[in-house]
Amino acid sequence: MRQSWILLSSLILFCALWFSNGVSAAACCGGGAAFPSLIIGDEKAQLTASYALTDVAVASVDSNGVWRESSSRPQIQSFNLEGAHILADRWQVGFSAPVQHKSFAQQTYSGWGDVSGRIGYEYLPDWDYHPWRPKGVGFLQIRLPTGKSRAESDRGGLDSMGSGFWSLGLGSVLTKARGAFDFLATAEIHRSLAKRFSNSQMAGELRPGWGGTWGVGAGYSLQHVRFGALLTWVYEDPVEVRVFERFKGVAERQATASLSVSFLAGREWAGTLSYSDQTLIGSPVNTSLGRSLSVLLQRRWGR
Amino acid sequence: MIFKNLAPILISAVLGACANPKEAAELSPMESRRVEANAGVNAGASSKTCDARFGTSGLCVTWAWDIKPTAEEAGSFVFEIGQIDSNDQAFVNVETDILPTVLLWMPSMGHGSTPVAVTREGAGRFRASQVFFVMPGAWEIRIQLKEGATVRDETVLDFTF
Numbered sequence: 001m002r003q004s005w006i007l008l009s010s011l012i013l014f015c016a017l018w019f020s021n022g023v024s025a026a027a028c029c030g031g032g033a034a035f036p037s038l039i040i041g042d043e044k045a046q047l048t049a050s051y052a053l054t055d056v057a058v059a060s061v062d063s064n065g066v067w068r069e070s071s072s073r074p075q076i077q078s079f080n081l082e083g084a085h086i087l088a089d090r091w092q093v094g095f096s097a098p099v100q101h102k103s104f105a106q107q108t109y110s111g112w113g114d115v116s117g118r119i120g121y122e123y124l125p126d127w128d129y130h131p132w133r134p135k136g137v138g139f140l141q142i143r144l145p146t147g148k149s150r151a152e153s154d155r156g157g158l159d160s161m162g163s164g165f166w167s168l169g170l171g172s173v174l175t176k177a178r179g180a181f182d183f184l185a186t187a188e189i190h191r192s193l194a195k196r197f198s199n200s201q202m203a204g205e206l207r208p209g210w211g212g213t214w215g216v217g218a219g220y221s222l223q224h225v226r227f228g229a230l231l232t233w234v235y236e237d238p239v240e241v242r243v244f245e246r247f248k249g250v251a252e253r254q255a256t257a258s259l260s261v262s263f264l265a266g267r268e269w270a271g272t273l274s275y276s277d278q279t280l281i282g283s284p285v286n287t288s289l290g291r292s293l294s295v296l297l298q299r300r301w302g303r
Numbered sequence: 304m305i306f307k308n309l310a311p312i313l314i315s316a317v318l319g320a321c322a323n324p325k326e327a328a329e330l331s332p333m334e335s336r337r338v339e340a341n342a343g344v345n346a347g348a349s350s351k352t353c354d355a356r357f358g359t360s361g362l363c364v365t366w367a368w369d370i371k372p373t374a375e376e377a378g379s380f381v382f383e384i385g386q387i388d389s390n391d392q393a394f395v396n397v398e399t400d401i402l403p404t405v406l407l408w409m410p411s412m413g414h415g416s417t418p419v420a421v422t423r424e425g426a427g428r429f430r431a432s433q434v435f436f437v438m439p440g441a442w443e444i445r446i447q448l449k450e451g452a453t454v455r456d457e458t459v460l461d462f463t464f
Contacts, residue, residue, distance in 0.1 A: 058324075059438040062411035067324040068439040072374035104437075105375040156409075156416035156437030200418055201406055203452060239413055244447070244454040249413045255322075281322055286412055288438070 037082040038120050038137050038173060039092050044303040045085040052078040052294035061284045063250040074104035074158070076290070078113070086303070090122040094139075100147075100161040107158065112146040114162035124174070134176040134185075141169040141188075145195065151206050151241050151249075152197035163236075165192035165208050184217040184230070202243045209237025224265075230258040233282060254289065255282025272296040351394035353387055357448070359456040362397055363387060364446060366460060369430070377417075377435035382446065384427045396427030399448065401455075405431045406445040409438070416442075436464040 037048055054077075059070035077100065084094035098113030124136030147162015171188030192208035215232035234256075238249030260274035274296075278289040353363035365383050372378030384403070385396040402423060407416040420433045436442055444460040 060409075060412060060440045061324075062440050064411075065325050066440075067326050070374045070439050105435075150412075150414045153414060154418060156407075156435075157412075157414045158437060160414075201404075201415060241413060244457070247408075247410065247413065250411060279322060279324070283322070 037084050037094050037096065038139065039084045039086060039094075040135065040137065040173075040175060042303055043086075043300045045083070045301045046298060047083045048081070048296060048298040050078075050080045050082075050294060050296040052076075052080075052292050054078065054290040054292040056288050056290045057279055058289035061287055061289065063286055065283060065285055067289075072105050074102055074288075077101040078294075080113075084120070090125065092120040092122075094118045094120065098147075098162075102158055102161075104158055107155075109155065109159040109161075111148070111159065111161045114143050114145075114147045114164075116141055116143040118142070123172075131178075132176075134174040134183075136172060136174050138172045139170070141171065141190070143167040143169065143190070149195075149197070149206060149239070151239050152199060154199040154201050163192060163208075165195060165206070167192040167208075167211075171213075180221050182219045182221070182226075184219075185215070186232075187214040188212060204241065204243035207240040207242065209239075211236040224263060226260075226262040226264075228258075228260040228262065230256075230260070231281065232256045232258075250286040252286040253282065254278055254284045254287045257281050267302065268300050270298040270300070272298075351383070353394070355446075355458045355460055357384075357446075357456045357458045362456075363394065364458050364460070365394060372434050372436055372464070374439070377433045379430060379432040379434055381424070381428065381430050383429070396425075398426045401448045401450070403429060404447045404449055405434075406447060407434070407436065408443045408445055409436075409440060410443060411441060412438070439464050 037046070039046060054075065056074040056076065057069070058067050059073070060068050062068070078098060079100075080096065080098040082094065082096045084092055086092050094117070096116045098115070099110070100113050101110045102108065118139045118141040120137050120139040122136070123138050124134065126133075126135040143163070143166065145162075145164050145166050147164055148160045149162075149164025150157030150160040152164060153160045167190045169188055169190030171186065174185045176183045189210065189212040191210055194205060194207040196205050197203065211234070213232060213234050215230060217228060217230035219226050219228035221227075232255065234252075234254050236252040238251050240249050241247040256276050256278050257280045258274055258276035260272055262270060262272040264270050272295070274294050276292045276294075278284070279291065351365045354366055355364045356362065357364070362384050363386060365385070366380055368378060368380045370378045383394070383396055384399055385394050387393070388395050403421055405419040405421055407419060409415070416437050417433065417435050419431050422430050422432070424430050440463070442462050442464055444462055446458050446460070447454050448456040
């Protein structure tokens with residue numbers, strides 16, 4: 001039972017990190033909403049470092065859903081440092097600080113992704129056993145515009161490392177373990193704020209809207225090893241661009257399928273290797289699609 | 304027992320959600336990027352056509368690629384601003400005091416590309432170089448006549464890269 005909880009915590013952490021890591025950013029430089037790293041188990045604190053390598057397999061999917069590949073494919077490397085710490089018994093705070101490095105057509109760009117902070121609350125504790133009631137953690141998140149929006153880029157989005165907007169989000173994670181199996185469901189909604197911009201070619205205003213992320217996952221544990229699968233969907237409202245003309249924009253949609261293997265070394269260290277693919281499921285529009293390989297290392301401190 | 308019953312439902316849902324991509328026609332590789340100078344702006348005045356018109360002044364634009372861009376290298380094109388003579392239908396260049404600017408815009412993705420350099424080659428004749436499309440798809444080549452940051456006149460050329 002204890003082993004199951006340890007592996008389940010690893011699953012949740014992996015899933016949480018995956019939302020905010022290179023997979024979302026592979027969608028042309030912008031990417032979907034960040035998802036927090038949350039403490040699900042009995043830890044007091046945790047710190048996680050991850051690295052992802054993304055190959056942009058489909059350069060663009062236009063507003064009509066037409067896929068176009070390019071003979072030259074961008075590559076994206078993402079580094080992410082995330083942490084969480086318990087404030088009180090059921091309250092916690094966390095942060096995510098991603099950095100990206102893009103290479104395309106003999107050009108390279110590096111910079112911060114969307115740095116975010118969050119407050120979490122365990123609104124559905126698991127103090128006593130229940131066959132069906134899940135454990136639930138909710139969170140409030142603020143995202144900083146440290147990653148440039150692709151609409152304001154004068155490099156066609158190549159130097160865009162995130163959404164580039166201030167945004168406020170609300171979300172939840174539900175988890176449940178049954179024997180060697182575990183299950184996960186997530187949902188998050190956010191509102192991004194308008195901003196003025198100026199680059200070498202134009203100046204004006206960007207007006208984003210609402211966005212959201214949701215996902216389902218499951219896993220199977222064998223002693224210290226867990227095999228997991230996760231499906232996530234991301235949606236973003238159109239970003240209206242007001243420059244010399246008003247461009248209404250197009251909504252963005254993408255979906256990601258992921259497989260992972262996690263290993264626990266005692267109660268303090270965990271590692272995960274995962275593969276994700278955005279070309280397999282969903283009906284994407286207004287995005288690029290990538291395939292990613294990532295590794296993650298986590299250190300935990302008990303209460 | 305319940306999990307065994309749920310498995311077929313979940314598998315069906317996943318398969319039903321599988322992506323069904325629509326693919327554009329494959330772009331053919333270009334053995335030679337330099338375009339034959341037998342048409343377009345290098346043709347005689349009577350052969351030039353009004354490819355697009357400026358929205359405010361109604362002036363015509365005729366254009367042709369000089370070096371076509373690829374996925375990794377920028378290209379260049381030549382364009383002329385003028386009018387069609389009502390008598391002989393010849394294209395007559397019009398001198399502009401303002402040096403036009405060229406903006407590449409991808410409406411389906413909501414972003415532009417790298418800056419384009421424009422140089423004057425003669426009366427009403429210009430060359431746009433460093434033309435680079437960051438990804439394939441439908442693009443707009445916007446030729447603008449600006450005063451400072453204000454666009455006074457503009458025409459749009461549709462181009463699929």
